[in-house]
Amino acid sequence: MAERRFGIGYALAPKKQQSFIQESLVGLARSRGIDLVRIDTQRSLADQGPFDCVMHKLYGNDWKRQLEEFRVKNPNAVIIDSPEAIERLHNRISMLQVVSELKIEHESDTFGIPKQIVIYDKETLFDRQAWEGLKFPVIAKPLVADGSAKSHKMALVFNHDGLDNLKPPIVLQEFVNHGGVIFKVYVVGEHVKCVKRKSLPDVSEEEKLGSLDGLLSFSQISNLANNERTDDKYYKMMQLDDTEMPPQSFITDIARGLRQGLRLNLFNFDVIRDARFGNRYLIIDINYFPGYAKMPGYETLLTDFFCDIMQKKEKDGAENTGLDSYEVLSCDDEVRKIVSSDGDDGGDLNVEEENPIQV
């Protein structure tokens, strides 16, 4: 009997496709029975396939309609992930609400989000009352996080003078000193991997008192490549550090809680460790379908995940239960304990260090 193969269609923006769809990933997936097939975004999705699964990162109502049409026509296909669930990450307030709803107990460590307020107009920006409980310095972030270059434009604001340049709607988030290192936790279904990246350096008490300009603008600080370090200000902002990783089981528990709460399979979240406490972690950002190719061994992790979907679909099909079209694979399902090709148990947290910016 011919081997049962599994077709996954992917719909990605050109830049994303270029970084994510590497031959190393396509080849490994193929060797394990999975064919990755590009979806032509110029044609109707419902006319393409057949696909056992559709994986996507595209925006807009037209794309949502296409997915819905496809879902109706292919009720047994799995869509990774639901557009409504993804949209929750497009607003920096709703994005972090799920963190506050998580209930995770850990012996020595705690987690949360930084103090923040949302500002919709200039009037409120200069209204001291709105600011109650929030102290400078703050990071001003666009409220919308829709993947546009604009949505990544941030400013570190040291004092009231810095507020003049801000354009609401924005979120003002307390800047928390964290030793200049950020932890990026990549989630791929039930697989979790944490890496270290350079972040903004701590702000000293002297700087807090206003010796700097009122405001410092930056964008995608943890994403800069060496050849992008052209601005002197960025050099000053960076510092090297041998930071200890957060406890693996703690991070895995948060990742799994977020995955269930968000009903998403493909995302990463940024975590900083509050320098004032040492055992307090703050989640500051969650991104849908992040740059997985930057993660060492991404091919294995992603292929393991594809196999998880395939096995789940086969198993549920055999039991005649069907699959939800928008599937979040259950965390405790034994089927997913696949041992990856390098001998690692794909279900465990892998911790690796990574410093794309060397100063």
Ligand SMILES: Nc1ncnc2c1ncn2[C@@H]1O[C@H](COP(=O)(O)OP(=O)(O)OP(=O)(O)O)[C@@H](O)[C@H]1O
């Ligand atoms: N509350 C905070 N305290 C200290 N540093 C912060 C805080 N919020 C953000 N940062 C720093 O600013 C950077 C950018 O913030 P954030 O991750 O929210 O932006 P983003 O544009 O959504 O990033 P990404 O490229 O990960 O999507 C973080 O990686 C971190 O270095």
Ligand SMILES: O=P(O)(O)O[C@H]1[C@H](OP(=O)(O)O)[C@@H](OP(=O)(O)O)[C@@H](O)[C@@H](O)[C@@H]1OP(=O)(O)O
């Ligand atoms: O998906 P895009 O290509 O646009 O970019 C995403 C980028 O991945 P890339 O490495 O592929 O650029 C991610 O980087 P890491 O967190 O993994 O470092 C992160 O910056 C996301 O916020 C971006 O998504 P957006 O917020 O812009 O939708």
Ligand SMILES: [Mg+2]
């Ligand atoms: Mg971020």
Ligand SMILES: [Mg+2]
């Ligand atoms: Mg982000």
